[in-house]
């Protein structure tokens with residue numbers, strides 16, 4: 001392990017009267033760090049698409065640029081898992097800003113060095129490297145949330161934090177427009193978001209901290225008197241990579257269910273998002289500004305949808321993440337069917353469907369990450385979430401571009417929608433299995449607890 005990433009050592013406990021005010025202040029401060037820190041990761045994850053129309057003008061084909069772009073998803077899928085395990089043994093205060101700065105440096109390179117955008121192979125490699133550094137974003141946020149918010153608070157906090165995806169995802173076009181206005185240079189699509197990301201990385205470093213114990217505070221379980229049923233003192237010890245993989249991730253059946261369900265959730269998330277400009281233009285005859293607007297609304301409708309999903313998951317479904325996922329996935333499947341079957345000439349309905357799908361799909365996206373955090377001890381949280389990301393990106397996101405694209409080429413849009421809707425139905429089945437196993441698992445834990453009393 002590189003020494004600068006080492007987890008911060010525990011320090012002497014603060015006096016009793018300082019614990020509560022320090023906890024309150026630091027939780028607020030740290031949350032700002034991980035929220036804006038993660039939003040900034042999206043600044044340098046989505047910006048290549050903005051440069052694509054100009055690269056087409058340079059003579060590159062859409063298909064080849066799509067291939068170069070897939071480098072990000074492929075690398076990100078692997079990295080979220082592998083770097084997740086490094087992150088579980090690292091200080092998030094250093095890990096998150098380091099990954100963000102490295103990803104931003106790749107984008108600066110693409111913006112300022114003409115060689116970097118001179119061939120598809122070079123762009124693929126650079127985007128792959130950027131995707132790899134991107135994998136250093138989610139796991140330290142997960143590690144931070146499980147160390148600073150107790151189990152009962154997690155549905156709420158993770159759903160608020162998850163909105164960072166949409167906040168960050170919506171900003172690159174604005175930064176690009178600003179860059180175009182200032183410099184009249186399309187490469188601003190690379191360097192404007194990258195420069196903003198570097199500034200935010202430094203702010204995140206100033207705001208974030210490692211564990212509560214490294215700040216002289218008790219564990220969150222002790223502070224909130226909120227202990228998971230299987231909690232022991234050992235939960236505070238850092239784990240080795242072998243323990244994380246062999247004891248807590250690979251043998252975990254529920255984690256496998258949600259990871260596979262994530263393939264289909266991501267197939268719909270990115271299938272609808274990535275293809276909406278093309279589908280709305282070709283089939284529904286939308287103008288460019290109207291389809292861009294639909295894209296923007298899809299992203300931002302995800303914010304209230306995610307918050308509602310987190311709230312319902314805690315309050316209505318009493319923490320059963322599987323059941324909440326089933327509820328949202330059934331609704332989003334229905335909305336997708338309406339979006340597909342709505343005849344040409346009803347743009348209001350198409351727009352409403354984009355908003356409803358955006359509103360409903362980010363809830364399950366968030367829930368799977370949250371559920372993964374809960375299915376492993378907190379010292380293995382990043383790896384567990386990374387495991388679901390591996391499936392979501394390598395399976396779902398890559399399929400959303402490649403399989404949906406080829407299906408549309410060979411069988412038309414009906415075929416593309418059947419793939420996405422069929423995937424959603426499979427996600428529902430897997431989440432039902434998760435829900436049933438979750439109920440059984442909780443009943444077993446309760447029985448074991450009652451026995452030990």
Ligand SMILES: O=P(O)(O)OC[C@H](O)CO
Nearest residue numbers: 138365366368369370389
């Ligand atoms: O890796 P991302 O950015 O797609 O985020 C994943 C979600 O937060 C999972 O909960």
